Amino acid sequence: MGESIAAVVVRAAELTARGLPRRAIELLRPALVADPRHGEAWCRLAAAHLDVGEPDPALDAAKRALVLDGDHAWAQRLAALALSELGRHAEAAVAARECVRRKPGDWRCRVVLAEVLAAAPDTRVEAVEVAREAAHLAPTEARAFQVLGDAALRVRDWGTAEWAYRSALALDPADEDVHANLATVRRRRSAPGLSGDALSRAHELAWPALSRVAALLVAGGLVLFLAGMPKPTPLLGWFSGALVVAVCVVVGQLVLRGRRAVWVLPRYRPKVAVVGALFGASTLVVAGWTVALFLGATTMQPLVIGWMCALVGGAVVVLGGGR
Incomplete structure (x- = not known):
C-alpha cells in the first residue's frame, strides 16, 4: 500500500504541475482513505486545495500532515498560506515563523513568511x-x-x-x-515630481473630501427634489446654487491642502478618478439646472440625472472605504 500511495502522490504532483489540481484532489482523496498516515500525500492534498481556492480543506489537510512523519516545514508553509487566505493573519504569521525556525535555510519558508x-x-x-x-x-x-x-x-x-x-x-x-x-x-x-508617499497623502486627503461632497450632493439633491415638487420655482435656484457653492468650497479646500498631487492623483487611483468624474458631472448638471431655474425653466429632469450621478459616486465612496 505504501508504494501504491507513493505512486498516487507522484501522479497528483504531475496533475498539479499541469494545472489540474481538481483532478489531483480526486486522485488523492480515496488513496488517503486507504492509507491516512501518509504525510506527503496530505501535504500534496493541501497544496491542491490551495490551488483551487479552498483554504478550509487545505488547512485541515495541512494539520493532518503536521501530526504525521514527513516534511513538517512543508506542512507549516501550507497551513500558514491557508490561514492567511482565511484572514487569520496572526495565526498565519505564527505558523510561517515556525516554518522558518524549523528550516532557517529554506528560502521557501521565508517566502511564505513574507507573503503572510x-x-x-x-x-x-x-x-x-x-x-x-x-x-x-x-x-x-x-x-x-x-x-x-x-x-x-x-x-x-x-x-x-x-x-x-x-x-x-x-x-x-x-x-x-x-x-x-x-x-x-x-x-x-x-508621476512628475511626486513620490509614492505624496500620492498616498493626497489620497488620504481626497477620500474624506469626496465623502463630504457625496453627502452634500446626495442629501442636498434629495431635499431639492422634494422641495421642487410638483413644480420648481426660481426661488429654489438660490438653494441649488448654495449647494453648488458648498461643493466648490470643499473641493477648493482639498486643492489648497493637497496642491499638485491632487491633480495627478486620479491617474494613479482609478476609484478617485471615477468618483471625481461622477461628482463633477452631478455638480455641473445641478449648476446648469440652477441657471435654467432663474431663466424660468420648470423641469426636474436634470436634477434627477445629477442626483443619480451623485448617488452612484456616493456608493463607490462608501463601498471603497478609502482603500
Missing part, C-alpha cells in the same frame, strides 16, 4: 526584509524576487520593487504577473 506578513498593514515593512533574505538564499529563484517585489510594492518602495521585478524577469521572462506589476511600479514612479 505583507498581508497585514503593521508587518509590511518586516515583510520586505524577510523577502530580501529569501532572495539572498535563492538568487536563482524567480519566485523569491517576485515576492520581494510584491512586498516592496505594498510599502511603496518603488526602487526595491522595480529591481526585484526586473531580477525575477531575468530568471523567468514569461511571467505575465511580474510584467504587469513592473509596469505598475514604473507608472507610479513616473
Whole structure:
C-alpha cells in the first residue's frame, strides 16, 4: 500500500504541475482513505486545495500532515498560506515563523513568511526584509524576487520593487504577473515630481473630501427634489446654487491642502478618478439646472440625472472605504 500511495502522490504532483489540481484532489482523496498516515500525500492534498481556492480543506489537510512523519516545514508553509487566505493573519504569521525556525535555510519558508506578513498593514515593512533574505538564499529563484517585489510594492518602495521585478524577469521572462506589476511600479514612479508617499497623502486627503461632497450632493439633491415638487420655482435656484457653492468650497479646500498631487492623483487611483468624474458631472448638471431655474425653466429632469450621478459616486465612496 505504501508504494501504491507513493505512486498516487507522484501522479497528483504531475496533475498539479499541469494545472489540474481538481483532478489531483480526486486522485488523492480515496488513496488517503486507504492509507491516512501518509504525510506527503496530505501535504500534496493541501497544496491542491490551495490551488483551487479552498483554504478550509487545505488547512485541515495541512494539520493532518503536521501530526504525521514527513516534511513538517512543508506542512507549516501550507497551513500558514491557508490561514492567511482565511484572514487569520496572526495565526498565519505564527505558523510561517515556525516554518522558518524549523528550516532557517529554506528560502521557501521565508517566502511564505513574507507573503503572510505583507498581508497585514503593521508587518509590511518586516515583510520586505524577510523577502530580501529569501532572495539572498535563492538568487536563482524567480519566485523569491517576485515576492520581494510584491512586498516592496505594498510599502511603496518603488526602487526595491522595480529591481526585484526586473531580477525575477531575468530568471523567468514569461511571467505575465511580474510584467504587469513592473509596469505598475514604473507608472507610479513616473508621476512628475511626486513620490509614492505624496500620492498616498493626497489620497488620504481626497477620500474624506469626496465623502463630504457625496453627502452634500446626495442629501442636498434629495431635499431639492422634494422641495421642487410638483413644480420648481426660481426661488429654489438660490438653494441649488448654495449647494453648488458648498461643493466648490470643499473641493477648493482639498486643492489648497493637497496642491499638485491632487491633480495627478486620479491617474494613479482609478476609484478617485471615477468618483471625481461622477461628482463633477452631478455638480455641473445641478449648476446648469440652477441657471435654467432663474431663466424660468420648470423641469426636474436634470436634477434627477445629477442626483443619480451623485448617488452612484456616493456608493463607490462608501463601498471603497478609502482603500
